[in-house]
Amino acid sequence: MCAISNRFKSFYELTPEKFQNKTNGITPRRWLVLSNQNLSNAITEKISEGWITNLDELKKLKDLINNEAFVKNIQRVKQENKERLADWLTKAYHIQINPQSIFDMQVKRIHEYKRQLLNVLHIITMYNRIIKNPNENYVPRTVMIGGKAAPGYHMAKKIIKLVNSVGKIVNNDPVVSDRLKVIFLENYRVTLAEQIIPAADLSEQISLAGMEASGTSNMKFMLNGALTICTLDGANVEMAEEVGNDNIFIFGMTVDDVEKRRREGYHARDIYEKNAELKQAIDQIQNGFFSPENPALFQDIVDSFLRNDGDHYMLLADYEEYIKCQERVNELYRDQTAWTRKCILNIAASGKFSSDRTIADYAREIWNVEPTLQALPNPHEGRPGTQHEGENINIQNEKQKQSQ
Structure with missing residues (x-):
């Protein structure tokens, strides 16, 4: 999906037929057949292998959400993937992972607009709740954040440092135990993505509405049976249209809401002062709770939230709704059958996001050629x-x- 800059608005209004956008796609051969063979086999066993070259065939899976044997098989495949990843993470990071926990993943380029910091605020909120009420029956969660920062992007590097610093405190707190773990996935790349995406329960797509051109990690997670928590931004909008709002966790402002809030004047400090859990989390970052050796280490992050023109990407505005949406995630996860049925519906709705469809659209509507199924010769x-x-x-x- 192309993001059309405001400067082109008048040109579009004059000749709208000259403007097109094509939704991105991913190749199912790599992102499911190769990287998640057990899930691929489970699907093929039920609907044959035609889906591999025609991803729309996955729609047939909708008829299987009440098939108890198939639902249990999908649960088994996901759990085996999680146990495999948990073993690898334990060896790689020396952190004991609970494979029964929600595997909550946000893997993408580190950038302020992608709002990894909103994820961190949720982690801190979960941590504080466990410390305050340690006897509550919490849904355990393992949060994995991965991605790379541009060499000269200071704030992105600070975000990585904060994730690691929060993880160090959380992962070593005996009160928390295996109910919450935080891991920063180093050197995120395609080979690592192929390893972790099949094990994901929850995909974090939480950029500020209006900022993301499209994104494709959301599609990879969806195809592998993860549920998505997201704003209505980028390809998330089309994912919601395909799978239905009941099968995706949507929160936050729309593009129109963001524009209206900016016009009327946005004051992040007012939100900070009124929300006790948010204030506690930001104060902990500011007072060195997560960086006792250097209490001022993350002052620039706090300033980005609270200075007069701060919080450009409106994390604080979406915080409360994000936290409530995460509570809905926990509630659904307690019912594994209902959760898995929604996972199957997400897989079934993935057909639109095949790169085969993207390329066919380019061929027909931009290049004016008919796509062909003729096999390419060997190199x-x-x-x-x-x-x-x-x-x-x-x-x-x-x-x-x-x-x-």
């Missing part, structure tokens, strides 16, 4: 329409060398 074979069509290029090259 060493001559391309169709060339003088060496069908020939082995390696042999041709060898003959040329010998004749020289």
Whole structure:
């Protein structure tokens, strides 16, 4: 999905037919068939393998949400993936992971607009609740945040430091025990994504509405049976349209809400003063609770929230609704059958987000060519329409060398 800058608005109003957007897609061959073979096999067993090249075939899974054996099989596959990842995380980070916990993941480029800091505020809120009422029956959660910061992006690097610092306090608090763990996934990359996404229960897509062009990590998680907590931003909007609002956790301001709030004047400090849990979390960051060796370490993060023109990405405005939405996540997770049925519905609604559909749309609507299902030749074979069509290029090259 292309983000159209405000400067093009007048041009669009004049000739709207000249403007198009194509929703991004992901390849199911890599992000499900290769990276999550057990889930792929479970799907193929029920609806055959046609979905691998026609992802719309996944819609057939909707008819199986009341099939007890299939629901249990999907639960089993997810749990095995989680146990495998938990073992790896324990070895890699020396942190004991509870594989029965919600595996809550936010993996993407580290940037203020993607609002990893909102996730951190939720982590701190969960931590404070456990410390205040340790005997409550909490739904355990393992929060994983991963991504890279641009070399010169100071605030992004500070966010990474804060995630690690919060994790150090939370993970070593005996009162919390295995009810909450925090891990920053180092050196996030495709090979790591292939390992963690199949094990995800919850996908965090929480950018400020109007900031994200599209995103594709949300699609990868959806295809692998994770539920999504999100704002109505980027491709989240289309995901909600495909799966239905009852099968996705939506919170926060819309684009119109954001614009209205900016026009009327946004004062983050007022929100901070009125919400006790939010105030406690920010005060802990400010007073060095998470950085006792250097209490002022995260002052610039606090300033980004509370200075006169602060909180540009409106984390504080969405905080309360985000926390309440996370409580709905916990409530649903307690009913594993209901949770898994929604996971199946998300997989079934993933067809639109295949890169095959994206490329076909480009072909028909922009390049004015018809897409074809004809298989490409192997890399060493001559391309169709060339003088060496069908020939082995390696042999041709060898003959040329010998004749020289």
